Amino acid sequence: MAAKRILIVDDDADIREATQICLEITGEWEVLMAEDGVEGLAIAQLEKPDAILLDMMLPGMDGLTILKKLREQVETQTIPIVILTATAQPNERKNFDQLKVAAVITKPYDPMTISDQIMSVLLTSR
Template identity: 60%
Template sequence: MNKRILIIDDEQDIREATQLCLEILGEWEVLSASSGKEGLVTAAAEQPDAILLDVMMPEMDGLTTFERLQDNPLTQNIPVILLTAKTQPAERRRFTQLHVAGVITKPYDPFTLADEITQALTS
């Protein structure tokens, strides 16, 4: 049985490209959500093995979405990997303090993304 991952990102192109990379190169079953609100519902209903979460989204940003995932007993144990273009040292420290499974910087290399996710989930 394939591992299941939920991509929460407001940009359709990123969701589609990431889904293709993970299905082909990582053999993941990919679920997707276009907003934090939709992602919270999908995560609770589908119980994926991991979540890829965009940090910068309108309405509910990724950090608020992460906090809500952590507050819900149904989703608090799902590992979350942040996808972000924010790479300043202060931001990186903040992400580390959140106890996320990992942080992947955009733009990412589609050919190494599946390996980066695996590494984040096993370290």
Template identity: 60%
Template sequence: MTKRILIIDDEQDIRETTQMCLEIAGEWEVLTAVSGKEGLVKAAAEQPDVILLDVMMPDMDGLTTLQNLQKNPQTKNIPVILLTAKAQAAEQRQFTQLKIAAVITKPYDPFTLSDQVLQALVDRSV
């Protein structure tokens, strides 16, 4: 069974690199969205197995997008992994307060990204 992942990130290079890593290394079916608003629509319509969500985006940031995903009955049970350059201890503590599956810090290792996503899903189901 193919796993489906939705990448929500405003940076085209990040989306493309992440998509390639997940398709090649993890055999994921990858959906992408360029904004929080587009991501909300795609998440509800496509029902991916997991969402990889950038924290810093214009218009609607990742945390606002996360809140909207969690408020929507159609998307509230989809695991969300935050993808962020924010690696400060205070920010990491803030992220642990959220109902998320994991945090992956940019820059990430493209060769282990698929494994990190799978591990987050395993840890979440335990």
């Protein structure tokens, strides 16, 4: 079975690296990475990954803005998006539902189980 491709959009290099290692080892993912929203949008359009892990608190363009832009573009509107956030307020969750977010994972999360969480989301979002 071919590895699935996932894009991690997070400004924290340590989180990107730890998550990348765990996804590659435990889930056999091919991992693409972006440190900000502009880079994340460009990679998503070009590479069309199987899923996107999107941090909500990013410099410049916040995660909600990126999420809306991903949903507006034909090339990226059907990619399952998993939100990474330290907090998820009720009004944010409403926005996530309206923008068809596949799942919300709160930080800190267990990098050793994140691959299973993402695969579960992808299987149920088909």
